[in-house]
Amino acid sequence: MKKITIAIDGFSSCGKSTMAKDLAREIGYIYIDSGAMYRAVTLYSIENGIFQNDRIDTEKLKNLIKDIHISFRLNPETGRPDTYLNGVNVENKIRTMEVSSCVSPIATLDFVREAMVAQQQEMGKAKGIVMDGRDIGTTVFPNAELKIFVTATPEIRAQRRYDELKAKGEEASFDEILENVKQRDYIDQNREVSPLRKASDALLLDNSDLTISQQKEWLAEQFERVIKEKN
Numbered sequence: 347m348k349k350i351t352i353a354i355d356g357f358s359s360c361g362k363s364t365m366a367k368d369l370a371r372e373i374g375y376i377y378i379d380s381g382a383m384y385r386a387v388t389l390y391s392i393e394n395g396i397f398q399n400d401r402i403d404t405e406k407l408k409n410l411i412k413d414i415h416i417s418f419r420l421n422p423e424t425g426r427p428d429t430y431l432n433g434v435n436v437e438n439k440i441r442t443m444e445v446s447s448c449v450s451p452i453a454t455l456d457f458v459r460e461a462m463v464a465q466q467q468e469m470g471k472a473k474g475i476v477m478d479g480r481d482i483g484t485t486v487f488p489n490a491e492l493k494i495f496v497t498a499t500p501e502i503r504a505q506r507r508y509d510e511l512k513a514k515g516e517e518a519s520f521d522e523i524l525e526n527v528k529q530r531d532y533i534d535q536n537r538e539v540s541p542l543r544k545a546s547d548a549l550l551l552d553n554s555d556l557t558i559s560q561q562k563e564w565l566a567e568q569f570e571r572v573i574k575e576k577n
């Protein structure tokens with residue numbers, strides 16, 4: 347059976363990675379969380395004094411970007427891939443509010459995007475991949491056979507992220523999360539390089555009123571339909 351490329355884009359915290367991971371596991375495809383890569387570059391920037399007092403030392407980051415190696419390894423306990431930054435597992439560290447509040451400015455930088463997109467395209471060159479992010483269907487894999495664009499209201503998305511952080515036992519403020527979600531959406535949609543856009547051939551999914559299992563079922567149906575057409 348011929349494998350395809352699946353691109354899942356959309357607004358922050360709406361459930362893209364949840365549905366992408368589940369589908370990939372069921373159909374035996376590789377799953378790549380492209381947002382985790384931008385988060386890892388952000389963590390590196392915070393830890394190495396590149397992002398300080400709301401300022402980014404872009405020259406320093408430009409010089410160091412070649413030293414930032416991001417990879418994914420399956421976590422046997424969760425059955426999902428963890429993110430590694432220069433060989434260290436940073437899966438939990440990249441999900442903090444501190445990283446969330448710095449990541450979108452880092453993701454506007456053209457040289458950062460160039461480096462990430464090149465790695466993402468390399469990871470997907472054999473197809474059989476589900477990748478989620480902001481520019482997967484528009485820039486990374488413009489020829490993906492299945493493209494989905496996910497959205498939900500900002501309040502619902504903030505609530506989902508709030509519940510997730512609380513469940514992990516982390517301090518979280520709903521208002522702070524809502525503000526962060528809105529701010530990232532704004533920066534992501536208005537940056538110059540590869541802004542967040544629905545690709546013209548992407549299917550729109552508003553999952554505000556869908557459960558995790560309903561959206562999973564919907565995505566599986568889309569995959570079945572496309573794979574039948576391609577084989």
Ligand SMILES: Nc1ncnc2c1ncn2[C@@H]1O[C@H](COP(=O)(O)OP(=O)(O)O)[C@@H](O)[C@H]1O
Binds near residue numbers: 361365507510558
């Ligand atoms: N349809 C849904 N209903 C309720 N919660 C959801 C739904 N989809 C995802 N979630 C939860 O919302 C949170 C954010 O989902 P995630 O997949 O990380 O979003 P994204 O990748 O778009 O940022 C997670 O805790 C996830 O379990």
Ligand SMILES: Nc1ccn([C@@H]2O[C@H](COP(=O)(O)OP(=O)(O)O)[C@@H](O)[C@H]2O)c(=O)n1
Binds near residue numbers: 382451479530
């Ligand atoms: N392909 C991508 C993926 C993420 N990003 C950036 O990285 C940030 C974090 O992505 P993410 O997917 O982890 O965000 P969440 O929706 O999971 O909170 C986004 O807000 C974007 O600024 C991007 O620019 N391009």
